[in-house]
Amino acid sequence: MIRILVTDGMEQSAIKELRESGFEVVEQFYDAAELGNKLKEFDVLIVRSATKVREAIINEALGGKLKLIIRGGVGVDNIDVAYAESKGIAVRNTPNASSAAVAELALGHMFALARFIHIANVTMREGKWDKKKYEGIELGRKTLGIIGMGRIGRELAIRAKALGMKVLYTRRRGPSEEYNEFEYSTMEELLAASDFVSVHTPFDKNSGTLIGEKELAMMKDGAYLINCSRGKVVSEEALLAALNSGKLSGAGIDVFEEEPTKNIELISHPKVSATPHIGASSIEAQERIGEEIVTIIKGFFN
Known part of the structure; x- marks a missing residue:
């Protein structure tokens, strides 16, 4: 047997x-x-x-x-x-089974950050009514940059477009006719133009961290970073610095350099929407x- x-x-x-x-x-x-x-x-x-x-x-x-x-x-x-x-x-x-679930979680983090759902949920439980603090933004008419246009990236792009977002994408293999409804950009162009950047690439041990201090500096002031791919793709140290300096308005994170994460400073940060690697957990x-x-x-x- x-x-x-x-x-x-x-x-x-x-x-x-x-x-x-x-x-x-x-x-x-x-x-x-x-x-x-x-x-x-x-x-x-x-x-x-x-x-x-x-x-x-x-x-x-x-x-x-x-x-x-x-x-x-x-x-x-x-x-x-x-x-x-x-x-x-x-x-x-x-590879096919969890693409929609991960894409929807990435979108969920975007909504949470844009409308302060992540932190308002916490402060209300503390008895606070911080209504004036939580004037958010709408996703419609914003630009979403997707790094890694595979199955998950495509699922996210479809949903974002339905919300009225402009979708840019970059991939190692360059532009593809398969994604003609979206706009191909270089990595540098995407980082500079996007209000939200969502990462959907595997971690490559040879090339190491994909989003570090240099890449975060290229992003729009006040932009948001979403990572539902692999923790080591984004430098947690550089991300924290960008959040603390005000360079980024927020980050949605489902994956971490070490899991379970011990980075309490990151997951308890008021600008962070954090989940415990639940991308495929639907x-x-x-x-x-x-x-x-x-x-x-x-x-x-x-």
Whole structure:
């Protein structure tokens, strides 16, 4: 029987379908010290963000049954993909399933910051009626710059355009006819022209931080930065400095350099709308992720 280890949780309907299809599914989290040895007993490993599958763990698993690693989500930066594949272990992810959920969270942060929902919610609980402090802005007619025009960026662009926003985008591969309804810009042009900048790129260990002090300085005075991609894409130190100086009016952050984050100064900042990496945490997205994982596994072993 093909054995599947689920370490970070998974939609129960998908687990039920796998079991009914003849697969053995074990739901159990293991820390790094135990995981590699345990993996020898399983054909498939399914992870989300918490489990890191690095070279040392893969080396420990060699000689066992492991044939497939699946990341339930868009990125695979918590898996040493090239190394796993060099050892004959396939790596897959579910890039389509959570795109809409992440895009809607990015938009939610934009609304929260534009209308002070993030901080008014806190001060009202403290018994304050700070009505005069919270004169916000409307998203309509503002410019949104999207860095990384993949599936998530496209979903956000569609929603932003429906709100009457002008949408700029930049991507490593340059402009594409696929995105003709939006305007391509260089990174520098986008940063200078956008009222809101939303980042949707993976973290590249080779190139490092994408948004640091230099890039933040290029942004419009009073602009907003949204990061629902990967924490290390944006320098938290540089972001805090930009918020404290007044360069930025606010930041919406779902991902952090370290998770769970210990950067209390950042998440408690009055100009920050913060969430604990919940981009894909919608009922619909989790159902789609589960369905996509089932399809991957059935296709792989059939």
